[in-house]
Amino acid sequence: MTQLKEDGPRGRVIVITSGKGGVGKTTSAAAISAAIAKRGHKVVVIDFDVGLRNLDMIMGCERRVVFDFINVVQGDARLSQALIKDKRVDTLSILPTSQTRDKDALTSEGVEKVLDELRKDFDYIICDSPAGIERGAQMAMYYADEAVVVTNPEVSSVRDSDRVLGLLASKTQRAEKGLEPVKSQVLLTRHDQGRIDRGEMMAVEDVLELLAVPLLGIVPESTAVLRASNVGMPVVLDAPSSAASAYEDAVARLLGEDVPMRIGSDKRPGLLGRFFGRSA
Amino acid sequence: MQTPSSDPRSDTDPVTVRPFHFRGLFLTAVALRLETSEMDETFYERLDAALAQAPQILDDAPIVLDFALVPDMNVPGKIRDLIDRLFERGLLVFGAQNATDVQLSTVRGYGIIPIKVGRETALPSAKTKAKPAKKTPEAPPKSNMIVTAPVRSGQMVVAEHGDLTIVGSVASGAEIVAAGNIHVYGTLRGRAIAGAHGDESARIFCQSQQAELLAIAGLYKTSETIEPELRKRSVQVFLEGDNLCVEAFQ
Numbered sequence: 001m002t003q004l005k006e007d008g009p010r011g012r013v014i015v016i017t018s019g020k021g022g023v024g025k026t027t028s029a030a031a032i033s034a035a036i037a038k039r040g041h042k043v044v045v046i047d048f049d050v051g052l053r054n055l056d057m058i059m060g061c062e063r064r065v066v067f068d069f070i071n072v073v074q075g076d077a078r079l080s081q082a083l084i085k086d087k088r089v090d091t092l093s094i095l096p097t098s099q100t101r102d103k104d105a106l107t108s109e110g111v112e113k114v115l116d117e118l119r120k121d122f123d124y125i126i127c128d129s130p131a132g133i134e135r136g137a138q139m140a141m142y143y144a145d146e147a148v149v150v151t152n153p154e155v156s157s158v159r160d161s162d163r164v165l166g167l168l169a170s171k172t173q174r175a176e177k178g179l180e181p182v183k184s185q186v187l188l189t190r191h192d193q194g195r196i197d198r199g200e201m202m203a204v205e206d207v208l209e210l211l212a213v214p215l216l217g218i219v220p221e222s223t224a225v226l227r228a229s230n231v232g233m234p235v236v237l238d239a240p241s242s243a244a245s246a247y248e249d250a251v252a253r254l255l256g257e258d259v260p261m262r263i264g265s266d267k268r269p270g271l272l273g274r275f276f277g278r279s280a
Numbered sequence: 281m282q283t284p285s286s287d288p289r290s291d292t293d294p295v296t297v298r299p300f301h302f303r304g305l306f307l308t309a310v311a312l313r314l315e316t317s318e319m320d321e322t323f324y325e326r327l328d329a330a331l332a333q334a335p336q337i338l339d340d341a342p343i344v345l346d347f348a349l350v351p352d353m354n355v356p357g358k359i360r361d362l363i364d365r366l367f368e369r370g371l372l373v374f375g376a377q378n379a380t381d382v383q384l385s386t387v388r389g390y391g392i393i394p395i396k397v398g399r400e401t402a403l404p405s406a407k408t409k410a411k412p413a414k415k416t417p418e419a420p421p422k423s424n425m426i427v428t429a430p431v432r433s434g435q436m437v438v439a440e441h442g443d444l445t446i447v448g449s450v451a452s453g454a455e456i457v458a459a460g461n462i463h464v465y466g467t468l469r470g471r472a473i474a475g476a477h478g479d480e481s482a483r484i485f486c487q488s489q490q491a492e493l494l495a496i497a498g499l500y501k502t503s504e505t506i507e508p509e510l511r512k513r514s515v516q517v518f519l520e521g522d523n524l525c526v527e528a529f530q
Binding site for chain 2: 159160162163165166167169170209210212
């Protein structure tokens with residue numbers, strides 16, 4: 001199903017971040033890395049949320065974790081021992097994190113060493129950032145070439161995203177060395193046109209006006225996301241859904257394709273469906 | 281991006297170990313000007329109301345008592361009582377200005393120092409600068425500053441010696457400070473502080489006013505005290521005597 005591609009940038013580091021928790025960072029990291037891998041690029045997705053690891057569950061490989069990112073950072077294991085190859089997409093690997101340690105276990109030198117090693121083997125390195133703007137999040141963004149800022153259309157999420165965009169422009173290696181700035185773009189998730197029409201959520205234009213960065217995509221609120229998470233499946237590898245196609249579009253744009261923006265939604269979710277979708 | 285406060289200093293200074301270092305320090309304080317010498321309950325009620333209106337600004341703010349209008353307030357017990365009651369409210373009084381000798385001798389007992397009027401304090405720091413400057417010749421400070429990117433929540437941009445121009449928006453939770461005027465070619469949602477060293481002729485201009493705070497030379501208005509009809513308008517802000525005026529452009 002996948003053919004290896006020779007072109008494209010090798011070892012591009014993309015951080016998936018947001019500031020606020022629960023907006024869909026890990027879901028997006030899983031979906032984006034799976035969608036890039038499906039296109040034949042070699043992708044590794046790293047969980048930076050030390051102590052609260054979730055990525056391995058969303059990717060459906062939590063039972064296969066033996067060594068983790070922290071073991072590698074601290075030199076207790078080799079990278080090849082910690083990397084888990086995805087069983088569905090053979091160009092996709094997962095680097096899970098530790099559930100028992102905390103963010104202080106991440107050192108800047110250790111992270112850099114791991115990223116340097118990964119750059120040799122992978123086309124894209126996706127860093128799944130923890131919530132917040134503390135050490136874990138700063139480590140996840142520090143070496144990034146590109147950033148996807150996951151935002152929900154509501155004020156607190158937008159404000160936190162703005163804060164994170166400020167950090168991306170000042171507290172990253174690219175900023176500190178005066179290189180070309182981190183390419184930042186916003187991914188709107190949990191978009192619900194009904195709630196926007198009722199004035200319960202912010203309109204897309206308002207969010208973009210506040211954040212002043214390019215829009216990568218709009219992912220609708222969808223029950224498919226929760227269903228996929230529950231079975232440990234990135235949403236793009238699960239049954240077709242509006243969320244899955246939104247992520248596919250976003251990834252096409254991430255890789256430089258020109259795809260028109262469209263706002264999908266699942267056909268009239270029932271009352272129960274909406275309830276579950278919202279509480280996801 | 282723009283972090284003008286962190287000026288890169290050269291590490292080539294041969295003098296590596298020194299036990300201390302005198303540095304100029306700019307400090308924004310709030311002056312509390314007494315306009316009556318009658319410290320009755322109405323005075324404290326009005327004070328509490330003012331504090332409730334802008335708690336985030338006055339909380340833990342260093343305060344200077346200004347006695348300019350009350351030279352006749354010379355009962356030591358009264359002054360001590362005032363200071364005690366200000367401390368009770370979390371106002372950190374550290375200085376007194378325009379005080380008479382009697383007033384000064386009273387407040388000194390509290391460790392409160394005499395302050396010369398705001399603008400005069402800039403002079404000694406300029407004088408002391410001449411000496412240490414010989415070793416590391418600093419580039420003369422650029423007077424004006426232009427920022428061509430949005431100022432994001434949590435960021436602070438300071439134009440220490442002149443005007444500040446922002447081409448872009450200033451997000452809520454961001455702070456822009458200038459010794460001179462401030463221009464924002466975008467939406468101002470954060471806090472803007474012009475005339476930070478006391479220049480009362482400084483002004484703030486912005487294309488769309490949705491500010492959390494507008495201040496010139498220490499006089500300020502918060503989003504709650506700015507007239508609501510001036511929201512989302514192009515405005516200029518200036519001082520007229522002791523009145524901070526926010527005026528929309530037609």
